[in-house]
Amino acid sequence: MIRLENVTMTYGTDVVAVREASFDVPKGEFVFLVGPSGSGKSTLLRLLNREERPSHGSVWVAGRNIADMPSGRVPHLRRNIGNIFQDYKLLPNKTVFENVAFAQQVIGKPKHVIRQQVPAVLEIVGLQDKHERFPNQLSGGEQQRVSIARAFVNRPLIMLADEPTGNLDPGTGEGIMRLLDRINETGTTVLMATHDQRIVNAMRKRVIQLDRGVIVRDQARGVYD
Amino acid sequence: MWSRITYTLRETWASFKRNVTLTVAAIITSAVALLIFGLTLLMQQGFDNLLALWEDDVEMVVYVRAQASEPQREVLEGEMERQQGITIDSWEYCDVDCSLDVKDRVLAGSPEIRDRLDENTNPTFYRVVPTEGTDLAELQSLAAALVGVPSVISVNLAEDEIDLIDRLKDFVGQYTFFLSLFLLFAAVLLIWNTIRTAMYARRREIEVMKAVGATDWFIRLPFMLEGLVQGMLGGLVACGALWFINGRWTNGVAEFPISSSFQAMVVGGGDVVTTCGILMGIGALVGAIGSGIAVSRFLDV
Numbered sequence: 187m188i189r190l191e192n193v194t195m196t197y198g199t200d201v202v203a204v205r206e207a208s209f210d211v212p213k214g215e216f217v218f219l220v221g222p223s224g225s226g227k228s229t230l231l232r233l234l235n236r237e238e239r240p241s242h243g244s245v246w247v248a249g250r251n252i253a254d255m256p257s258g259r260v261p262h263l264r265r266n267i268g269n270i271f272q273d274y275k276l277l278p279n280k281t282v283f284e285n286v287a288f289a290q291q292v293i294g295k296p297k298h299v300i301r302q303q304v305p306a307v308l309e310i311v312g313l314q315d316k317h318e319r320f321p322n323q324l325s326g327g328e329q330q331r332v333s334i335a336r337a338f339v340n341r342p343l344i345m346l347a348d349e350p351t352g353n354l355d356p357g358t359g360e361g362i363m364r365l366l367d368r369i370n371e372t373g374t375t376v377l378m379a380t381h382d383q384r385i386v387n388a389m390r391k392r393v394i395q396l397d398r399g400v401i402v403r404d405q406a407r408g409v410y411d
Numbered sequence: 412m413w414s415r416i417t418y419t420l421r422e423t424w425a426s427f428k429r430n431v432t433l434t435v436a437a438i439i440t441s442a443v444a445l446l447i448f449g450l451t452l453l454m455q456q457g458f459d460n461l462l463a464l465w466e467d468d469v470e471m472v473v474y475v476r477a478q479a480s481e482p483q484r485e486v487l488e489g490e491m492e493r494q495q496g497i498t499i500d501s502w503e504y505c506d507v508d509c510s511l512d513v514k515d516r517v518l519a520g521s522p523e524i525r526d527r528l529d530e531n532t533n534p535t536f537y538r539v540v541p542t543e544g545t546d547l548a549e550l551q552s553l554a555a556a557l558v559g560v561p562s563v564i565s566v567n568l569a570e571d572e573i574d575l576i577d578r579l580k581d582f583v584g585q586y587t588f589f590l591s592l593f594l595l596f597a598a599v600l601l602i603w604n605t606i607r608t609a610m611y612a613r614r615r616e617i618e619v620m621k622a623v624g625a626t627d628w629f630i631r632l633p634f635m636l637e638g639l640v641q642g643m644l645g646g647l648v649a650c651g652a653l654w655f656i657n658g659r660w661t662n663g664v665a666e667f668p669i670s671s672s673f674q675a676m677v678v679g680g681g682d683v684v685t686t687c688g689i690l691m692g693i694g695a696l697v698g699a700i701g702s703g704i705a706v707s708r709f710l711d712v
Contacts, residue, residue: 235622258627265624275619292625294415340623 187213187344187375188234193243195229195399203229205399207243211377211392213343216370218386219379220410221396227379230396231346234377235267236260248343265293268337268374272349274329276321282308282332283317289336303339311335311365327358331365338369345369347378351385359385383410415629422633423640426609433608434641437601441645441697442652444594445690449653451587452686457676458580460516470569471539471550475562477532483562490560491539498553500542510535517675521665534564595697598645602638602701610634610709617710631706638702639695646694650687657683 188211195204204226211217219227232238233245236252244251252263276285283304290300308314311331321329330350337345347366351359363385370376380386386393386409393408394401427434475484484504491499505513507530514533518525541550547568554566610617620630661677 261621261624261626263624264622267624269622275615275622277616277619288619289623291418292620292623292629294629336619336623 187211187215187248188377189244189246190230190233191244191246193233193240193245195226195233195238196241202399204233204240204396207396207399207401209394209401209404211375213375214370214373216367216376216389216391217378218389218391218393218408219377219396220381220386220393223381224398225396226399227396228348229399231348231377231379234344234346235269236263261293265340266343268334268340268342268345270330270333270337270345270347270350272352274321274333276329276332276336278321281318281320282313282324285321285332286335286339289339293340295340304335307335307339310338310368325358326354327361330354330358330362334362334365334369338374341374343375345374345376345378347376347380349380350378351380351382356384360388363389386410419629419633419636423636426613426633426637427640429612430605430609433601433605434637437598437605437641437701438644438648440594440601441598441642441694442648444591444598444697445646445649445694446652446656447587447594448591448693449649449686449690450656451584451591452689453653453657453678453682454583454587454676455580456678456682456686458576458583460519460675460678461576462580470541470545471554472567472569473537473539473557474534474564474566475536476564477530477534479535479562487537487557487560487562490557491537494553496542498541498545498549500540502537502539505536505538507533507535519675519677519679521677523665595693598642598697599701599704602641602698603705605641606634606638606702606705607709609637610705631710634706634710635699635702638698638705640698642694642696642698642701643691644694645697646687646691649690649694653686653690654683 188209190207190209193204193207194202196202207226207230219230221227229238233240234247234252236245236255240253243253245253247263248266250263252260255263277288280288286304286307287300290303295303305314305317308317311334313328313331313335316324316328321332324332330353334350345366350366351362354362359382366376366378367389390407390409393403393405393410395403395405473487475487491502495501510533511528511530514525514528518528541553550568554568557563558566617630657678664677
């Protein structure tokens, strides 16, 4: 599903964010990207989302090298990728339903499809009773659930999560992880950048550790350290 | 497709409401710039009306009595033939219909005066093109000779009229043209700034749209449409103002003395409609340029 081959990402002339990174992620795998701040976790996610092009190397997503993908094809690539953010990035003037529906509206899904799929995904994240609420009427955990629903509503092949539990208390974070695990069980590949040692140790999934842009560990059923 | 169209229109309208102050400022600036440009065009048309008699290198117009007979005109033409190749290169007779057509343009602002003119009261005339190199003194001497012919009412020399009108036309045309260009540039900057502000206000929405795979054009279109509509609304306001000013001018000029020649400076409704079309087109162009630059500069999709 994802393959990186000798990927180097340099900002300017001398800031190396990722150095000679190579790894494969098969379809349906759950992978944690761990490492200290500035180690290159978020840069790797941006490379997979084609927000950045690598300075060297190839980035393969769903069988295509996206490093040399024309800009016009990038939106179609992103329809196969769900993004979850630490700060949720919900639209404050839209309800829960509208926030999730927005992801379908902007890619031209017809209204009857939206009316059918949004309630279904809200049920998966457990917010079917709160679809008319605005983000400021929800807790942090609920807001992150809306963000996950928005990322998942188009049934992407891959979910990229950048510190999704970073703003949540441990109990709420665990609920979010259970939700991501359920989504992973449907066959969606999940890559999650995190600092949360407790969660990584509890989940026992594959761990890729980065240090100053270099992959220093790639361990199946790994722990944080 | 329909949902995308309604989305684009809804977002454009929402953005209008969100930035109402800047939007109104952009529309007013475009309208003022376009109004000045429109007035320039109408004034040029008015000056062209004044110069209607002097087109195609005509330097002299010989007016003949309304009811001059064929033999009387033959005497005049005989006089001119004697000068052909010496001071006169060619001439053209503007008969009753032709001279009434000219009066239609020149007296567009005074229809009641035009209505009084017919084949019995309106003088016909000859447009005379002098040979190359004929100087003013020779033309004046020729005019003096022709004015003595019995059927001739008067002889007007271009030198006396064209220079003044041309100078006035150039003066007014250049200053108003550059002023309107300057203001149009200000309108482009204002629309550019309005669109930039609109994009800033919706930056999170844009970020989400990019993340879920909206195409570049889907994101850009509401902003470009907003700029386009601002420019066109500016054009529409300018058209309304132009129509009003032209109406007031037409009514005002009707009270001026005929000898003032201001009647020729009145422009008919057809020309105003054409000018309005031009203003709407330029307004749309200004809006498209302003929003196009803003979108390509600030929307990294």
